Amino acid sequence: MSSSLLHPPAHLSPSVALQLSQQAPAILQATPSSISSYSLSYLWSASETPELWTTYENLMLSCLRTGDEESAHLCLERLTARFGTDNEKLMALRGLFQEAVAQDDAALKKVLDEYEAILKRDPSNMPVSKRRVALLKTMNKIPDAITALNSFLDDSPTDAEAWTELADLYVSQGMYSQGIFALEEVLLVTPNAWNIHAKLGEVNYMAFKATSDQGSDKLLAESLRRFCRSIELCDDYLRGYYGLKLASNELLLALPQASRQKPDGSLPLPSQKTVGLLNQKATSKLSEIVRLNAAGDRGYQGYEKAEIIAAKELLNRESSKVVR
Amino acid sequence: MSKLLDPIPHHHSYGVLRHYATVLMATAPKKQETPAIREQRSLLRGINLRQNANAISPVAFNARRDFLVTAYESGQFLKAPEKKGEAAPNPMSDPAAMDGMMGMMKGNMMMMVPQTLIMGWINAFFSGFVVIRLPFPLTIKFKSMLQAGVATKDMDPQWMSSISWYVLCIFGLQSVFNYLLGSDNAASQTAQQMGQMGPGAGANMFGPGVDPDKQFQGEAENLSVLAHYYTLAGVEERLLKSLS
Structure with a gap:
């Protein structure tokens, strides 16, 4: 096995x-096919x-x-x-099975009604509450899913999985500051999760791209620092370097026009020189990862193919700009 | 069951029987109600915030701290907000705590009753017997240990009485049970003793007799005096230094 x-x-x-x-x-x-703890065979068969x-x-x-x-x-x-049929986790798994074999929206609706009936009987059934959120998301009822998830998190505010899902839902709706809040909650449970740091960097970057306010430079600086932190926690983290590259590119453009006023309680913007150096490091590291991955180096094979392709694409875009 | 017991000598069968009896009589752990879960996890959220505050920005931290401190002080997360300020209930009057204690009692009874019965039976039938001769010489001091129930003055301590043999078997069969029933069997004495020493520290935090309101107040105080430091301050310089 x-x-x-x-x-x-x-x-x-x-x-x-x-x-x-x-x-x-x-x-x-x-x-x-079945293991019973009360049968004779239990004594000498391998125990479960x-x-x-x-x-x-x-x-x-x-x-x-x-x-x-x-x-x-x-x-x-x-x-x-x-x-048994009334095990909470199994209720959720059975629901998952029914969702998977459902042919049309009507069947999905039936599964949803079933979840709601279960939750009416026992509101503390967490696996089924989570399934209900997932099903609402499948049925593209994102606002309902967000409401359900928020009430779930009110009862269980230390559930990192639920906070991550909530962040995804918010970001999909373009509600970036809420998404950032949810991801920060995840970090409060798992402070060293480098992928969450990188994710926060990504959402900050998206928020920066979506706004053109005065204060959006702060989002960009925060994004850059989150990527730095994710690399600090995990060497050779491709997503971290990719984000660092993107964020430092933008920041190099934005810094000369940025107002140097002291921001309210948040960190000052990094200096032009630092950002330039970080940009160089990110470029060299990304090309190193792409090169060694293509060369079949054993230490560089764990990356996802799509991420490698995206990194290569980013590097090519850059170099063609230089040629021009 | 009798089919199960036949091929095994009686000491074994007694342990096996005890295992199954304990398994059958064990009460399933009681499910917690949503308000209780909410109370515990809301407190945990404050503890998490205090311990991992460095991961989020000062602005985000201040907002969370203000929210949690206000909510903690007003008792918003308590499972029974109207009882705020009352003295902690007597753990004996809390049915949930009583359930736990009954479970422990049942477990203890399962160990005690058959042990007493069998001991009495052995005593009645076999006292005064000498059953075995140990293959190695022993000093006179072992007489009281090995020859319980045999009142002879000048018998060699190598000879062992039935009662002593029984006691030796009861304590010596641990590894045999482990082999037969798996290492986490209910007849295991060590597990029993662990159970008596009380559940882990995690459960203790929310155990009976602890006033959640007091815990919330304490946590609110901890949070409000926390000095916040942001890990992301200067991270770009740190990273550059470590990369070069």
């Missing part, structure tokens, strides 16, 4: 997910492990992604046989 089955499958590439779901029938056959149930859950998600509904249903059945 591959170890990738023990991690949440959200980050799996499509090809790996397909590979896993192709293994599904074999895995399902190899594992016993938490990993087995994680495997079933992740296998089910992979199968749903690739459309193998039969295996997914089998996984769900086995989980239900073990944990």
Whole structure:
């Protein structure tokens, strides 16, 4: 059984997910169909492990992604046989299954009604509340999803996953300052998450691009610093360097016109020289990563293909500008 | 069940039986109501803010601090805001706490009752027997330990009485249970002792007898005196230095 089955499958590439779901029938056959802690065989058969149930859950998600509904249903059945129908997590998983096999909007609406009925009976069912938000998002009812998520976060304000989702929803609606607030809440739970620092940098950059106010330079400086922090926490972080490059490009253009007044409580704008140096570092690092990745260097293979292509594209755009 | 017990000598079967009895009698952990969850996590949010404040800008920190301090002081997050200021309830009168204690009692009874019964039975039938001769010599001091229930003055301490043998087995079979039932079995004595020492510190924080309002007030005070430092101050210089 591959170890990738023990991690949440959200980050799996499509090809790996397909590979896993192709293994599904074999895995399902190899594992016993039911494990009871009260039967005779329990004494000498291998005892059940938490990993087995994680495997079933992740296998089910992979199968749903690739459309193998039969295996997914089998996984769900086995989980239900073990944990019962009224287990909160299983209620959410069953809902997820129904969402996945739903043919049209009417079927999705039915699943949503079911979630609402469950939540009416037991408002503290967190997995189902989260599923409801996800389904609202699927049905493109973003404002409803935001409302639902906000009331969820009022009850559980330390849930980093929910704050991240809320940030995504806000940013998709162009509400950048709310998105920044939500991401800051994530940082308060996980202060060293470099991807969240980079994400904050991205949202600040988007906010800068969307406004043309006087104070927008501050957003840009904040964005630059967030990218710096993400690189400080994680060497060779491609997204961090990419953002640093973009932000420092903009900042080099904006700095000469920027008013040098002392901002209210926030950090002063960085100096032209520092930004220039950072820009150079980002350029050289990005080209190094792209070069070594293409050369097949073993330390540089973990990057996502799309990100490498985007970095190459950014570097090309720059160099063609210089040639002209 | 009898099929299960047959091939195993009685000490084993007793432990196995105890394992299953404990599993059957255990009460499922009680689900917390939403207001209680909200109370705990709102406090945790303040603690998180205090510990990780450096990750956000002074403006963002000040806004959050002002909001949380006001809310904490007004008791907005309490699960029962109308009871704010009253003395903490007696833990004995809290049904949720009583449930936990009943669970512990049940567990203890499961250990005690059969142990007492079997001990009495062994005592009644086997006292005065000598069952085994240890294959190594021992000094006279071991007499009281190894020959409980046998009142002979000049028997060699190598000979062991049935009661002593029983006690030795009860304490020595731990590893056998671990092998048969997995390491986290309910018959495990160490687990039992851990349980008696009380749950982890995390649960203690919100345990019975602690007044949440007092915790909120304390946290509000901690937050309002916190000196804020922003990690992003000078990060571009730091990064340049580390890169060059």
